[in-house]
Amino acid sequence: xxxxxxxxxxxxxxxxxxxxxxxxxxxxxxxxxxxxxxxxxxxxxxxxxxxxxxxxxxxxxxxxxxxxxxxxxxxxxxxxxxxxxxxxxxxxxxxxxxxxxxxxxxxxxxxxxxxxxxxxxxxxxxxxxxxxxxxxxxxxxxxxxxxxxxxxxxxxxxxx
Numbered sequence: 001x002x003x004x005x006x007x008x009x010x011x012x013x014x015x016x017x018x019x020x021x022x023x024x025x026x027x028x029x030x031x032x033x034x035x036x037x038x039x040x041x042x043x044x045x046x047x048x049x050x051x052x053x054x055x056x057x058x059x060x061x062x063x064x065x066x067x068x069x070x071x072x073x074x075x076x077x078x079x080x081x082x083x084x085x086x087x088x089x090x091x092x093x094x095x096x097x098x099x100x101x102x103x104x105x106x107x108x109x110x111x112x113x114x115x116x117x118x119x120x121x122x123x124x125x126x127x128x129x130x131x132x133x134x135x136x137x138x139x140x141x142x143x144x145x146x147x148x149x150x151x152x153x154x155x156x157x158x159x160x
Contacts, residue, residue: 004028036136043132047125052078052088054129057097057122060114067114068101074112097121 001009004027011020037051044054059077060067075085089112092098097118103109114122137145 002028003031039136040129040132043128044125047121047128049121049125050088052084053092053097054122054125056085056088056092056112057114057118058126060098060112061119061122061126067119068111070103071110071112092118 004024007027008020008023011018011023041051044051049057055078056074059074060069063069071085071089074089075082078085089098089100093100096115099113099115100110101113103111140148
């Protein structure tokens with residue numbers, strides 16, 4: 001029995017008329033999220049980044065050369081409040097990992113650009129990030145990982 005099974009058994013004992021089954025997959029995903037997030041955040045923290053800062057750098061890096069996006073594009077990708085994004089960008093800029101540069105076609109607008117230092121850092125950290133994710137998935141066979149991914153994708157599509 002895992003922790004979720006214990007919770008279900010308690011509900012069964014205390015409220016046998018309830019069908020508490022939905023707590024099984026949701027509770028397990030919730031608990032898994034906390035385990036996964038902690039381990040992945042540890043990789044980022046080891047390199048001096050928060051997970052949010054990693055997300056900004058990774059978004060800029062995967063956007064392709066010249067590794068520039070509007071603050072709005074970054075904001076929409078990260079699904080943060082504009083205040084949280086501004087704070088995150090300020091911190092990254094202070095560390096020289098990004099720069100705010102005027103847009104070529106509109107000098108009143110700024111773009112967020114990944115610096116050379118930021119690109120070197122994200123290129124290193126993303127490898128460590130992927131290694132950690134592979135390690136975290138290793139409890140499942142390749143086939144189980146594919147099945148899990150398929151089911152999660154199907155379920156996520158129902159929300160997005």
